[in-house]
Amino acid sequence: VDEKFAASTPRGSKRTSGVVVSHDVPMLSIQDVFTKEDVLRWVHEVRSRHPDVKFSVEQKIDGLSMSIRYDKGKIVLAETRGDGLLGEDVTLNALAIPDVLQDLGPAGKNDAGLLLPLEIRGEVYMTLEAFEKTNERQELEGKKIFANPRNCAAGTLKQLDPRMVKKRGLSMFLFNMQRAEDETLMQSHQGALRRMKAAGFPIVPSVLCISDEEILAQIDAIGASRGELSYDIDGAVVKIDQIAYREDFPAGSKYSAGHIAYKYPPEEKEAVIQKIELSVGMTGRINPTAVFTPIRLCGTAVSRATLHNQDFINRLGIGIGDTVLVYKSGEIIPKIRSVVREKHPEGGEVYQIPSVCPVCGGRVEREAGSADMFCTNEDCPAKLIRRVIHFVSRDAMDLKGFGAEYIQSLIEGGYLRNIADLYSLK
Incomplete structure (x- = not known):
């Protein structure tokens, strides 16, 4: 077993989310750009140093990133991004996501047939259908509904119950081969994605581009498809395909080298x-x-x-x-x-x-x-209802048993004329 993998993988057969783990390779953000001129400026800078460069242009899935480590073909750790240096162990929850392979099979072997450690990264997300079904259940059960699929996916993955992950139907797209002992896996980004697709992973939709025109056309195509997708995206990622070239273009301590993300105008x-x-x-x-x-x-x-x-x-x-x-x-x-x-x-x-x-x-x-x-009416019932709702809320006095409809019925029945009346109710 690779020493770095072994040293940073928590011991013990039982894993639970909430355990803090360190990333061997920092999980950094991707630098955003908001104009196509900025995209081409970056592309030209890369091409000036490496004329043979190729780029992978792919959907930026709107979810949360997760890193998965394998050893001897088996999953040993799944972790959230956290602050980029430290994340949470969510292995048990990751195993409840159908898109996460527990066993790599032949894809985890090198040419000599040896199973080697490797690390992949993917984006955990919810389909729009799964999100709607989850919110319908939340509403029926009298629970708070989620604002969007990304928030729901993030909150679900960090829960302690893998059954909830399965129930809500989380999904994952693999978007990067982060580390592998097999050098052939770390030459071409597109080549690594094809290898992982053959293993059975859902791969983030992407196209290999060379010219400026191809890159911009693919960005436009991704943008035009947003309304037809079964999941949310929040941009297009442009990556250097030749992995060895990426470190020649560092973006500081906050951003990943060799990537930029074009952000579309609001829909x-x-x-x-x-x-x-x-x-x-x-x-x-x-x-x-x-x-x-x-x-x-x-x-x-x-x-x-x-x-x-x-x-x-x-x-x-x-x-x-x-x-x-x-x-x-x-x-x-x-x-x-x-x-x-x-x-x-x-x-x-x-x-x-x-x-x-x-x-x-x-x-x-x-x-x-x-x-x-x-x-201007100080006795307006609507004012009183709002004031009482705020007064009994968790952010104020945190009084139990006072729902909005109950408060309204008390006011309409004449039992509640001011906040002080709350303490004389029988």
């Missing part, structure tokens, strides 16, 4: 505003929310986005029936970017927040020096 889709709903916060602030035809963005169904305040509505000229461009800020929060003017309905008008509270009918006024509008 945008059109939606038609069907109605605008108003809610009242605990301070009395009126919150307008656009409800539109459901669309899919970044792997999740979206049908609502905040309109912030009247100034925002006026600036964009938003009204019911308008077609708007919707995107996700940070690929999480739905936001409206603009109105599609050529699709503005005939006779459509800019929406105006009413001057009466939608809950109590009290007067609504714009606060001096603020863009927000507030209900």
Whole structure:
């Protein structure tokens, strides 16, 4: 057994996540670029030193990275990226992912038929179908739903229960051969991927490119395919195919050498505003929310986005029936970017927040020096509901047994007129 592999592999037959392990080869990030000019600038720099260079252009899977070590053809350790130097042992959970091979078979042997240590890296992710099913179960069980597939995959892999990993249906794409005693595996990135594909690993979709035109065309092709994939991607990775060349292009202590990642502009889709709903916060602030035809963005169904305040509505000229461009800020929060003017309905008008509270009918006024509008009725039930919900929440007094519907029924029944009444309930 290779000494480095053996020395850094925890002893004992039982492994659990949460155990901190050190990476023999740091698991660094990939440096992001946001323009194709920056992609070509980097490509030209590499080509100036190695005219025969080839590049692998591949999907950047939106998940979390995992490193897997094999010895004598058997998996001995799976670890998360962590801070790049230290990660968590998630071997038991990795074994519950169908895409992770427990035995490499012939692919783990060299030309002499000897089984040698090697280390691969892959991206753990959730398909959109698995994510939707998981959130449906979460909702039925009264649990918090996940914001996106990446968060769900990350949280699931780090749990202590491999049964949960299997239940939620995590997947993995192999994207790199990190280390191998067999030198033939460490010559060409594409060659290593083919070897691992033959072993049975799902390999990240990639294309070998030489010219600038080929590289840019593949980046465009990956971007155009985003809406058709069964999983999320968050960019295109350009890698030097000749592995020996990579160390000639270090990117500092934070980033992997020989790689860059092109990040696509945020995905945008059109939606038609069907109605605008108003809610009242605990301070009395009126919150307008656009409800539109459901669309899919970044792997999740979206049908609502905040309109912030009247100034925002006026600036964009938003009204019911308008077609708007919707995107996700940070690929999480739905936001409206603009109105599609050529699709503005005939006779459509800019929406105006009413001057009466939608809950109590009290007067609504714009606060001096603020863009927000507030209900002026201090006895507004919506204010009290929000205040009580906040008061009993985990972030405040952490009082058990007070759900939102229960609090609302207490207020409507006259049992709760202020927060102090909580302590006189029987």
